Amino acid sequence: QKEVEQDPGPLSVPEGAIVSLNCTYSNSAFQYFMWYRQYSRKGPELLMYTYSSGNKEDGRFTAQVDKSSKYISLFIRDSQPSDSATYLCAMSVDNAGNMLTFGGGTRLMVKP
Amino acid sequence: DAGVTQSPTHLIKTRGQQVTLRCSPKSGHDTVSWYQQALGQGPQFIFQYYEEEERQRGNFPDRFSGHQFPNYSSELNVNALLLGDSALYLCASSFFGVNSYEQYFGPGTRLTVT
Numbered sequence: 001q002k003e004v005e006q007d008p009g010p011l012s013v014p015e016g017a018i019v020s021l022n023c024t025y026s027n028s029a030f031q032y033f034m035w036y037r038q039y040s041r042k043g044p045e046l047l048m049y050t051y052s053s054g055n056k057e058d059g060r061f062t063a064q065v066d067k068s069s070k071y072i073s074l075f076i077r078d079s080q081p082s083d084s085a086t087y088l089c090a091m092s093v094d095n096a097g098n099m100l101t102f103g104g105g106t107r108l109m110v111k112p
Numbered sequence: 113d114a115g116v117t118q119s120p121t122h123l124i125k126t127r128g129q130q131v132t133l134r135c136s137p138k139s140g141h142d143t144v145s146w147y148q149q150a151l152g153q154g155p156q157f158i159f160q161y162y163e164e165e166e167r168q169r170g171n172f173p174d175r176f177s178g179h180q181f182p183n184y185s186s187e188l189n190v191n192a193l194l195l196g197d198s199a200l201y202l203c204a205s206s207f208f209g210v211n212s213y214e215q216y217f218g219p220g221t222r223l224t225v226t
Contacts, residue, residue: 008152034213034214043116043219044202044217046217049213094213098168100147102155102156
């Protein structure tokens with residue numbers, strides 16, 4: 001079993017829809033949670049990061065962490081075709097520069 | 113402000129050969145991590161360099177080695193290439209210390225082993 005699980009998709013939604021992307025994890029030591037966006041044949045781009053449980057909002061993006069359930073989410077409001085990409089969740093046990101553990105990624109397609 | 117740069121962009125090698133990939137970190141960053149991303153998978157951590165030393169290592173064999181230079185740039189070397197080494201190799205840079213979990217990735221080097 002992988003430490004971080006993510007539904008691979010693809011997830012197809014119409015433009016303007018609210019998108020929910022999720023990851024589950026098994027290692028209770030994870031404290032820092034990140035979401036990356038990766039366009040085809042490009043490197044991952046850091047979207048958001050959160051520490052411990054709670055919500056964080058940045059424009060159309062909201063990240064949620066529920067450590068009790070070992071479950072994190074990324075919500076995208078008013079989705080745009082330019083949001084079409086693979087979304088990767090990543091986690092770290094501390095902020096001392098330790099390795100990131102990634103999920104397998106969810107491919108999102110937003111149709112005009 | 114230049115982001116993370118990697119070279120070459122693409123590379124084709126034959127089984128058994130050796131390869132060297134290069135990375136220059138984002139300005140102000142002093143730590144470089146390398147990841148391997150197989151097609152359709154998430155990145156897997158290979159190792160991390162800080163102060164010219166390997167600080168952490170993932171579950172990769174000794175065929176994978178690296179180096180960090182005084183200007184913080186880094187190289188990844190892979191010996192005795194296998195078909196399974198075909199992947200996108202990503203370099204990520206960060207600043208060691210507070211918020212160092214924020215890693216910024218380069219565009220990657222796509223390695224094909226035939």
